[in-house]
Amino acid sequence: MVNKSELLEHFQKNPEKYWKFDFLKEKGFVRKTCSTCGRGFWTLDTERKHCPDPGCGEIYGFIGNPVGKKLSYIEMWKTFESFFKKHGHTSISRYPVIARWRPDLYFTIASIVDFQRFDNGVMTFDYPANPLIVPQVCLRFNDIANVGVTGRHHTSFVMPGQHAFNWPKEGYWKEECIQLNYEFLTKELKIPPEELVYVEELWTMPDFSAFGPYLETYVRGLELVNSGFMEFAWHNGIVELPVKVVDVGWGLERLTWLVNGTPTGYDVIFSDAIKRFKRRTGIEYDKEVFLKYAQLSGKLDIEEVRNLNTVRREIAKKIGIEEKKLLEKIEPIQAMYAILDHTRTLTFAIADGALPSNTGAGYFLRLVFRRASEFLKKFNFSLELSEIAIWHINELKSIFPELKEREREIVEILEVEKKKYEASKERSRKIIAKYKGRPLKVEDLVRLYDSQGITPEELGIETPEEFYQMIQKLHPVSLKKKEEKEFVDVSGLPETKVLFYDPIYEFKAKVIKVFPGSWVVLDQTAFYPTKGGQAHDTGKINELNVLDVRSVGKVILHKVDGELKEGEEVYCKIDKKRREILTKHHDAVHIVNGVVKKLIGSWCNQAGSDVRVDSARLDVTHYSAFTEEQTEKIEDAANEIVQKALPIKKLVLPRIEAEKKYGFTIYQGGYVPSKQIRIVEIPGVDVEACGGTHGDNTRDVGWIVITRVKKISDSVVRIELKAGEAAETWLKERERILKEVAEELGTNEDSVVEAVEKLFERWKKLRKEIKKRKK
Ligand SMILES: [Zn+2]
Numbered sequence: 001m002v003n004k005s006e007l008l009e010h011f012q013k014n015p016e017k018y019w020k021f022d023f024l025k026e027k028g029f030v031r032k033t034c035s036t037c038g039r040g041f042w043t044l045d046t047e048r049k050h051c052p053d054p055g056c057g058e059i060y061g062f063i064g065n066p067v068g069k070k071l072s073y074i075e076m077w078k079t080f081e082s083f084f085k086k087h088g089h090t091s092i093s094r095y096p097v098i099a100r101w102r103p104d105l106y107f108t109i110a111s112i113v114d115f116q117r118f119d120n121g122v123m124t125f126d127y128p129a130n131p132l133i134v135p136q137v138c139l140r141f142n143d144i145a146n147v148g149v150t151g152r153h154h155t156s157f158v159m160p161g162q163h164a165f166n167w168p169k170e171g172y173w174k175e176e177c178i179q180l181n182y183e184f185l186t187k188e189l190k191i192p193p194e195e196l197v198y199v200e201e202l203w204t205m206p207d208f209s210a211f212g213p214y215l216e217t218y219v220r221g222l223e224l225v226n227s228g229f230m231e232f233a234w235h236n237g238i239v240e241l242p243v244k245v246v247d248v249g250w251g252l253e254r255l256t257w258l259v260n261g262t263p264t265g266y267d268v269i270f271s272d273a274i275k276r277f278k279r280r281t282g283i284e285y286d287k288e289v290f291l292k293y294a295q296l297s298g299k300l301d302i303e304e305v306r307n308l309n310t311v312r313r314e315i316a317k318k319i320g321i322e323e324k325k326l327l328e329k330i331e332p333i334q335a336m337y338a339i340l341d342h343t344r345t346l347t348f349a350i351a352d353g354a355l356p357s358n359t360g361a362g363y364f365l366r367l368v369f370r371r372a373s374e375f376l377k378k379f380n381f382s383l384e385l386s387e388i389a390i391w392h393i394n395e396l397k398s399i400f401p402e403l404k405e406r407e408r409e410i411v412e413i414l415e416v417e418k419k420k421y422e423a424s425k426e427r428s429r430k431i432i433a434k435y436k437g438r439p440l441k442v443e444d445l446v447r448l449y450d451s452q453g454i455t456p457e458e459l460g461i462e463t464p465e466e467f468y469q470m471i472q473k474l475h476p477v478s479l480k481k482k483e484e485k486e487f488v489d490v491s492g493l494p495e496t497k498v499l500f501y502d503p504i505y506e507f508k509a510k511v512i513k514v515f516p517g518s519w520v521v522l523d524q525t526a527f528y529p530t531k532g533g534q535a536h537d538t539g540k541i542n543e544l545n546v547l548d549v550r551s552v553g554k555v556i557l558h559k560v561d562g563e564l565k566e567g568e569e570v571y572c573k574i575d576k577k578r579r580e581i582l583t584k585h586h587d588a589v590h591i592v593n594g595v596v597k598k599l600i601g602s603w604c605n606q607a608g609s610d611v612r613v614d615s616a617r618l619d620v621t622h623y624s625a626f627t628e629e630q631t632e633k634i635e636d637a638a639n640e641i642v643q644k645a646l647p648i649k650k651l652v653l654p655r656i657e658a659e660k661k662y663g664f665t666i667y668q669g670g671y672v673p674s675k676q677i678r679i680v681e682i683p684g685v686d687v688e689a690c691g692g693t694h695g696d697n698t699r700d701v702g703w704i705v706i707t708r709v710k711k712i713s714d715s716v717v718r719i720e721l722k723a724g725e726a727a728e729t730w731l732k733e734r735e736r737i738l739k740e741v742a743e744e745l746g747t748n749e750d751s752v753v754e755a756v757e758k759l760f761e762r763w764k765k766l767r768k769e770i771k772k773r774k775k
């Protein structure tokens, strides 16, 4: 396999081939090579020796000395939007920050992620318009320690994406892209052309399935935009991709920072929030010192700088101030910036349905919540993160109105998280007392945070530089799932024709393959395999029992208790009764899922489900177990939907259309979308991408009884339920208990109850009584 530096070296030997931009030449730009890093760059300044990267010696020359047209953060987006719309781009709304459509990522880390899809492991692009722009909010947690310090690091930022797909059939390519770049910067933002420097770079997918030349645009040491051209792939050598993609990621924060020349980027993007923060906390802000500090702190990239203290000492010396004094002045300000950044991240994530927790995506949300909370405490800022979130919502609502719509939820989750944080502090008090004052290694600190939620600050230790990097290593943000190895190799076999979405319970088929262990592949089948949380069908193939049914890719395998021959014609019969119960349970799971989202909160998403014959299980994301009242309300609302006799609609749509029409919450419980997806919709109740078997009307589900609700992890609640006959049988069993309890309690006992409805009502009463008795 090739590696990035080899490729870059190869590219750099042929710059005329890979970074050929006639437009820049026409404008008088010359290509030079950086004396420090060796990369090629394009400039109008014939004297320039090194590229404009701060790592190669450049300083942030715009701080205190802005360039271009002065615009606010919001105005910058509006200007960008109108320019690109004028030049044929469609402006679309942002995608969620939680990448529900991607099996490999928790968060949307770049605008191009919106449009990347994988079909059988091959990356493809789905896009609603071409070319397009999008104000994509991105979350990244790999530089947490830098946030607040460098002026340019964020855990959330807006990447205005500029994308053109499917070149050469549609879209546009390098020349037009750089021309748009140049014109936006020089004509719209009024940046003099001699300020622009274009640096040659290489971008690649980690597996080299796509890569290509990039051109970074710098102004006075600040990288404003990356113009990427996905042009090649690696298949035992460089091959051209048949369809090429322009992937330009602008930095809204950076553009605004440049034209305002403030000490940090945070000053312009949180301008209103900072005013409020200062007013509320009386935080002191020595503008003079901070300006000088900021100009020099472009180097303060903790990733690259081995010793933060050394750099700080150097800066203090240059400013002519004692290091301790410098820290006193800058630390509270840096804490404020970090608090504002982290709160904005939480605001977007919660608005998009995420919850802070101990695992997965939620892990990083809890991490920034706690970091922000520790800062509030350390500097005695008497503010709540929930009120800061409201400042952000109001400041951003003209671009992101959806935040305002979710204000209630955002505040609720932040308040709940604060309670959890305080409770965990209370719990960890003893542990802190035990460890306080002891010499602790970074590894110990990481372990204490990971297992107990105790931050180094709580132990009175300044957070070591590598702390967040080590945490990050323990919790990779990508690769949600590992590809599982399949139990048989079905390559070369045709797709099995699927009959189970039609009411077919008896059918003829041909055996096309028999694998060891009596796993039989038919040319067509009505046997539903275990998938999407629904258990498989059983029945007969000829005289043999079908014990298990599984799918591998698009091939369905049946395990039978006997022998069949390849080529044989067989007669198949499904256990209809079993299928009907499974179908009712699956319908019930969708109904309850929809009800929970409505009654409890928009953050309640399916974390998993298990649809079996005797019962079904639905796991939803929520911060605490449901109360008895909530459970009862959910159960009542679910049964109301059954009574309303709503249609259960099923339709197959191209993925991009389904996403456009229903949004990304259709991806529940880790569903991985393929090109065509099947949508199951109960109008007004629930819409999900789902491959399971479903009835046609909610009326057919019968009764839904919630038999148990249990918190199974910090952010997941498990609902166990029964529907239809399974519910009736279960209720009848309870009748016996009911009688016993009634006797013991001395309450009147009715005559034999037969109606399921009555049974159900009594079960609810009984449930309460049992609970009371337990107490
Ligand atoms: Zn350089």
Ligand SMILES: [Zn+2]
Pocket: 532, 586, 590, 680, 688, 689, 690, 691, 692
């Ligand atoms: Zn489903």
